[in-house]
Amino acid sequence: xxxxxxxxxxxxxxxxxxxxxxxxxxxxxxxxxxxxxxxxxxxxxxxxxxxxxxxxxxxxxxxxxxxxxxxxxxxxxxxxxxxxxxxxxxxxxxxxxxxxxxxxxxxxxxxxxxxxxxxxxxxxxxxxxxxxxxxxxxxxxxxxxxxxxxxxxxxxxxxxxxxxxxxxxxxxxxxxxxxxxxxxxxxxxxxxxxxxxxxxxxxxxxxxxxxxxxxxxxxxxxxxxxxxxxxxxxxxxxxxxxxxxxxxxxxxxxxxxxxxxxxxxxxxxxxxxxxxxxxxxxxxxxxxxxxxxxxxxxxxxxxxxxxxxxxxxxxxxxxxxxxxx
Amino acid sequence: xxxxxxxxxxxxxxxxxxxxxxxxxxxxxxxxxxxxxxxxxxxxxxxxxxxxxxxxxxxxxxxxxxxxxxxxxxxxxxxxxxxxxxxxxxxxxxxxxxxxxxxxxxxxxxxxxxxxxxxxxxxxxxxxxxxxxxxxxxxxxxxxxxxxxxxxxxxxxxxxxxxxxxxxxxxxxxxxxxxxxxxxxxxxxxxxxxxxxxxxxxxxxxxxxxxxxxxxxxxxxxxxxxxxxxxxxxxxxxxxxxxxxxxxxxxxxxxxxxxxxxxxxxxxxxxxxxxxxxxxxxxxxxxxxxxxxxxxxxxxxxxxxxxxxxxxxxxxxxxxxxxxx
Numbered sequence: 001x002x003x004x005x006x007x008x009x010x011x012x013x014x015x016x017x018x019x020x021x022x023x024x025x026x027x028x029x030x031x032x033x034x035x036x037x038x039x040x041x042x043x044x045x046x047x048x049x050x051x052x053x054x055x056x057x058x059x060x061x062x063x064x065x066x067x068x069x070x071x072x073x074x075x076x077x078x079x080x081x082x083x084x085x086x087x088x089x090x091x092x093x094x095x096x097x098x099x100x101x102x103x104x105x106x107x108x109x110x111x112x113x114x115x116x117x118x119x120x121x122x123x124x125x126x127x128x129x130x131x132x133x134x135x136x137x138x139x140x141x142x143x144x145x146x147x148x149x150x151x152x153x154x155x156x157x158x159x160x161x162x163x164x165x166x167x168x169x170x171x172x173x174x175x176x177x178x179x180x181x182x183x184x185x186x187x188x189x190x191x192x193x194x195x196x197x198x199x200x201x202x203x204x205x206x207x208x209x210x211x212x213x214x215x216x217x218x219x220x221x222x223x224x225x226x227x228x229x230x231x232x233x234x235x236x237x238x239x240x241x242x243x244x245x246x247x248x249x250x251x252x253x254x255x256x257x258x259x260x261x262x263x264x265x266x267x268x269x270x271x272x273x274x275x276x277x278x279x280x281x282x283x284x285x286x287x288x289x290x291x292x293x294x295x296x297x298x299x300x301x302x303x304x305x306x307x308x309x310x311x312x313x314x315x316x317x318x319x320x321x322x323x324x325x
Numbered sequence: 326x327x328x329x330x331x332x333x334x335x336x337x338x339x340x341x342x343x344x345x346x347x348x349x350x351x352x353x354x355x356x357x358x359x360x361x362x363x364x365x366x367x368x369x370x371x372x373x374x375x376x377x378x379x380x381x382x383x384x385x386x387x388x389x390x391x392x393x394x395x396x397x398x399x400x401x402x403x404x405x406x407x408x409x410x411x412x413x414x415x416x417x418x419x420x421x422x423x424x425x426x427x428x429x430x431x432x433x434x435x436x437x438x439x440x441x442x443x444x445x446x447x448x449x450x451x452x453x454x455x456x457x458x459x460x461x462x463x464x465x466x467x468x469x470x471x472x473x474x475x476x477x478x479x480x481x482x483x484x485x486x487x488x489x490x491x492x493x494x495x496x497x498x499x500x501x502x503x504x505x506x507x508x509x510x511x512x513x514x515x516x517x518x519x520x521x522x523x524x525x526x527x528x529x530x531x532x533x534x535x536x537x538x539x540x541x542x543x544x545x546x547x548x549x550x551x552x553x554x555x556x557x558x559x560x561x562x563x564x565x566x567x568x569x570x571x572x573x574x575x576x577x578x579x580x581x582x583x584x585x586x587x588x589x590x591x592x593x594x595x596x597x598x599x600x601x602x603x604x605x606x607x608x609x610x611x612x613x614x615x616x617x618x619x620x621x622x623x624x625x626x627x628x629x630x631x632x633x634x635x636x637x638x639x640x641x642x643x644x645x646x647x648x649x650x
Contacts, residue, residue, distance in 0.1 A: 027369060028473065031556070033406040033540060034373035034464075036471050039364040044352060047447065048359035049415040049461055053454035081358040090374040092417060092459040122372065129378035130455040134417040136374055139359075146361050148353065215358060231356070
C-alpha cells in the first residue's frame with residue numbers, strides 16, 4: 001500500500017491507538033517483525049483463528065463496525081467455549097481500498113469489544129484485496145482447566161445459554177427473506193443479535209471445573225452438539241419444547257424448526273453438566289447475566305433423538321420439520 | 326462449505342495429517358473450538374501474522390505449493406528476525422473452491438517447510454472467497470533475548486545475509502518484464518528465490534546476544550533498514566559496491582539499483598552488530614550455511630547515505646539510480 005494508506009491504517013491500528021491496551025503481559029506490541037508476549041507460569045495458552053468473508057459470512061451491506069464486532073465476537077465465543085480468558089489479538093485485514101470512514105468505523109467496532117475485555121491488538125497485517133477479516137485471538141486458562149468437546153458422558157445434562165434462533169431470524173430480516181410484522185425495536189433486537197453477538201465469556205469462566213464438555217453454537221445447535229457427541233463418543237436426546245426461544249422464533253419454529261436448530265451465528269454456549277454438579281453450577285452462574293436452559297441429556301447409544309412433547313421425531317419426519325433443501 | 330469439501334479439507338489439514346507434528350508443548354491441536362498450548366517457563370512467545378493475496382503478493386499462476394511455501398516462509402522470516410524458534414502455526418485459508426489437486430499441492434508445500442522446522446499446525450479456518458492465505462506463526466525465545474528493530478547504535482556495523490535482488494529479478498522473470506539471456510538452471514534459481522525464500526532461522530538464533538537490531542528484508546533493503554533507523558533513532562551509511570549480489574543482479578544494478586535496494590521478497594536478514602562483537606559473531610556463524618556481508622555502518626546523524634566507490638549519491642541522483650516511478 002502507498003504511504004498515505006499506510007499512515008491511515010497506522011492511525012487506527014498502530015501504536016498508541018484505541019486498540020493497544022497496556023497489558024503487562026505484552027513485552028512488545030505492534031511495530032516490529034513480531035510481537036513478544038509472556039504467558040504466566042501455570043497457565044495454558046488457548047489459540048483460535050476465524051476468517052470472515054464479505055458476502056459469505058456477512059451481507060455485503062453490513063456496517064464496518066458490525067463486521068469488526070462480529071469477527072472478534074466469533075473468536076471470543078471460541079474462547080468462552082474453552083473457558084479461557086482472552087488477552088491478545090492479531091488482525092489480518094484485506095481491503096479493496098483504505099477508506100478512512102470505513103476504517104474509522106471498523107476500528108470503533110473492534111475496540112468497543114476489545115476494550116470491554118481488556119484485549120490488546122498486538123499484531124497483524126493489512127493487505128489489498130476482496131474484503132476478508134481474519135482474527136486470531138488468544139486466551140489464558142489455568143493448566144488442565146480448559147473445556148473440550150470430548151468430555152461428555154452418558155447421563156450428563158445438556159444446556160444451552162441465552163436463546164436459539166435469534167441470529168437466524170435476524171439474517172432472514174437482513175436479507176429480506178421473511179415477511180413478518182415486527183415493531184422497529186424488535187427488528188433491531190434481531191439484527192443486533194446477528195451483527196453483535198455476545199460472547200459468553202463470563203459463563204465460560206463459571207463453567208471451569210463443572211462442565212464436562214462445551215462448544216459454541218456457531219453453525220447451529222444440531223451441528224455443534226453433533227461435534228460434542230462425535231468427540232465424546234456418545235449420543236443425546238433433546239426435548240424440543242425446552243429449547244429457549246423468544247416468542248417470534250417460537251412462532252416460526254412450530255412450522256420451521258430449522259431456525260432454532262440449524263441456523264448459525266447465535267454464539268451461545270452448548271455444554272454438558274454431570275448431574276451431581278447441578279447445585280454447584282446453579283451457584284456458580286448466579287452472577288452471570290445469561291440464562292442457561294437444560295434441553296436434554298447425553299445417552300450412551302450414539303445418535304441424536306429429538307423429542308417433541310415426548311414423541312420421537314424420526315429422521316424422516318425430521319427432514320420435514322427442518323425443511324432441508 | 327458442504328460436507329464433501331469439509332472432508333477434503335480435513336484430509337489435508339485435519340488431525341493425523343502431515344502437518345500435525347506431535348509436539349509435547351501442544352496439549353490440544355486441531356479439532357476443537359481452539360488449540361491449547363504450553364509455553365515453557367523462562368521463554369517468551371513471539372507472534373506474527375502475514376496475509377498473502379493472489380494477484381497482489383504472488384502472480385495468479387503461482388503453483389499452490391509455492392504459495393503455501395512462501396506464505397509460511399515469510400512468517401518464519403519474521404521469527405528469524407526476532408531470533409525466535411518457530412513452533413506452532415495457524416492457517417486462515419480462503420479459497421474460490423475446494424479443489425483436491427490444488428489442496429494436495431498446497432498442503433505439500435506447507436508441510437515441506439513446516440516439517441523441516443518441526444512446526445505443528447494447531448488451528449485455523451477454511452472459507453470460501455477470493456484466494457487469500459493468512460499464516461499466523463508462533464515461536465519461542467528465552468525471555469529478554471529477542472532481537473528488535475530499536476537497538477542499533479552509532480558505530481554498529483550493518484550486515485545483510487545472502488544476496489539481495491534475487492527475488493526481484495525472479496519476479497521480473499515471472500511477469501516476463503525482463504528480457505535477458507539466462508540458462509534454464511539460472512532462470513530456475515531466480516524463480517526459486519522468489520517462490521521459495523529461505524527463512525534465515527539458524528542465523529537468527531546465532532545472532533542472540535550479539536546483534537543490536539534486526540529486521541527481515543521483505544520490502545527491500547532501503548525500506549527495511551529505514552525501519553531500523555527510525556526505531557533506533559539513528560542514521561546510516563551504506564557502501565553500494567559492498568552489496569552482496571549474484572552476477573546477473575550486479576549486471577542489472579549498474580543501471581538499475583532499484584532491484585537490489587528496493588525489490589522486496591528476498592527475506593534475507595538485515596542486522597546491526599556492535600563492532601566489539603565482531604569476533605564472537607564470526608565464531609557464532611561458522612556453522613550457519615549463509616554468508617553475511619558488512620555493507621555499512623550506523624551513524625549518529627539521521628538519514629541514510631548511499632556511497633558508491635566513496636562518492637555520496639545525493640537524493641536527487643538517487644532518484645535516477647533507483648528509477649523511481
